[in-house]
Amino acid sequence: MPHKHLITLALLAATGVAQAAQTIDVYRDPNCGCCKQWIGHLRDNGLTVNDHVEPNMSAVKQRLGVAPRLASCHTGVIEGKFVEGHVPAEQIKLLAKRDDLKGIAVPGMPMGSPGMEMGDHKDAYQVIGVTAEDKEEVVASY
Structure with missing residues (x-):
């Protein structure tokens, strides 16, 4: 019977059910709720988060190549790519599959985006992808 557990684990791994969680480093101002x-x-x-309190967010954004027009309040890094602002987790998970992008961003702080929920009010917003050549494209709209 012990082999039954090994077969189950192998099947789970093959179907992707037993995938390890992706890890994102998040840099944020100490006073940001x-x-x-x-x-x-x-x-x-399902993401694993390493939370870094950072007193100089401008320096973090500049180091990672986040254009000022894409800026928001916090910046993440996952698999070497930047995640700027209130990007939904589903888009962060898809970023890993996009070799053509060096990062994604939700500029500003749109109401209703993850972390900016305020009752029923929701602003329309876009997730902007940035290529290695610094070209921008809309990868999702909410």
Whole structure:
């Protein structure tokens, strides 16, 4: 009977059920409440989060190549790619499959985006992908 468990584990791994959680490093200002809510959203959606309190967010964004027009309050890094702002977890998970993108961003702080929930009010917003050549494209609209 012990072989039955090995077969079950092999089947789970083959179907992707036993995938390891993706890890994202999040850099945020120490006084930001919405950043903490966004981190909660990521964790609730299966991502492992390393939370870094950073007093100089401008330097972090500049180091990672986040254009000022794409800026928001916090910045993540997953598999060497930047995640700027209130990006939904589903888009972060898809980023790993996009070799053509060096990062994604939700500019500003749109109401209703993950971490910015305020009752029923929801602003329309886009997730912007950035290529290695710094070209921008809309990868999702909400």
